[in-house]
Amino acid sequence: MAVWVWIVLGLAYLCLGLFFITIPLAVLTVTAGALVGVGVTVWYTAAVLLGDERDILITPDDHVAASPDGPMPADFAWVGYFVAQVRRDAMVVTLRSFRWFPEASRSAWRFLRDRDFSLSVAALAVPVTVPVLVGWLFVPVGTAAALAVAWAAGAVVTGLVWSVRLPAVVVLGLVDGSRRRRHRADAACPYCYHVAPLPAYLCPGGHAGGLHYDLRRHHQGVWLRRCACGESLPTGVRRARRRLLRAYCPLCREQLSPDAGVATDVRIALLGTGGAGKTSLLAATVSELADRYDAEGTRFAAGNRASRQRLERLRADFRDGRRVALTDPTVPSAGLLLHVVRGHRRALLQFFDTSGDVFEVPTVHDDLAYVEYARTLLLVVDPFALETVRAEARETRPDLLEHAHAAGRGPEQAYQGVTVMLRNSHVAHRQRLAVVVTKTDLLRELKVGESLGHTSAEIRDWLVRQREDNLVLAATRDFRRVRYFRCSSVRGGESPLDAVRWLLSPEPFPFPAEVRNSDD
């Protein structure tokens, strides 16, 4: 037959095939292709969500590696599922649902390409292959549609979870924060003097690197968090305290009191030159506090082992009337940590007592970092270091000078050494300063001591008369509140507790009732 006859027959076959085979078959193949795409997505969704694949998990290692470098290391704990992992799962399902299609298409093409089809067979198969090809192309369309449904469903579930999670985080965080602010609860380290808003807690799982630096409700859990070791930890410092987790300083990692971050935390820094009587005043203060707390049945004890030994020694020295040993200037001052529990109220009281020699060497002011963190300072003034008093004592009672172990330098030297540092850090205007004239039991044996009054104004005026007007002026200028007191630091003498009570009066500190009711 002539060629044109074949052409006419071919066109007729294609036209008839288009109408009677291709179009009806395409309806079926498109539906089938889309359903295959949906099925593939359902399969991968179920496989990811029900599977145990470790490779696709955002592990604590990943979280630590992705966290920006900060002052504190990132917590080695699992991030909540709806915070990050849900997005990772969605991406994995999406990638796997689409990734197989190009590879399968290439394999099918390679299979067909390697077959030796004749032109006539290929021409005859066109009405069938076209709808099959169209149906194949609809597989990713079905995948995309199914993924859209899965993403929408996942987004709805995630949104529902966050609609509960976010208000819970905010409300519980506000309650926790306001309670800590009301109680003025901090995590103050007696060793490195760092004051953190809350302590780090050690995971009870007993593994290395188990410190959790921020247990608050956040990305790693609203009510519970999961350590990398699998241990379940509470969120919030109060529940951590109830679970008896060990508290640590987040900076130097020394162990803190279990009540750190929960109890009212107050710190008093003692200032003064060497021999001014800081340690004697401390001994008198803690001894009188202990006696008064014992009398009312309030628990008053040292907060750590070092403080326990020191407290016992100070109380014994005060009780027996012994002269306390001079503080070693070569040993960095660790705070004397005291723990008070009255009913539901708990407080941690720290006294920082550094050798007076340190105040005279500006290069070692790193040892005085606690002064910046303390809201309250107590400057101990040895009257026998004042030139006017020394002059009278030399003339009338030279034995008193020896008995008083008078400080070699006046109080202004210690004051200026510290306040230069405080001025630089702009914290002094927020602090309270109590200026305490000590050794009054010996001072009143001199004529100049008889004129020392009992009120703050009288003591201030007396200091001015003793040519300490520079000190008085500078203290008034530098500090938010300044008040003047007197004490003798000996058993049965004038108590230093009035000064301590005034210093801590803005703090919610449970003072012994007898002291709290004393005259202001």
Next chain:
Amino acid sequence: MTDGGIPPGHRAGRLAVLLGVVLGFGGVPALIVVSGAGAAVVEAGAAIMSWSWGFLWPF
């Protein structure tokens, strides 16, 4: 312990998402049926097929 495994919170979260997906896949056909879109699609397919196969009727 979760070493080598999935933490319980993740397991619960995945089950919640899976439940949502199942409800979603169940909800889409239901939506199609309720809205009549499914009927329209089936009718369109049937119309295409009857249109093309209709050419055979004279034979």
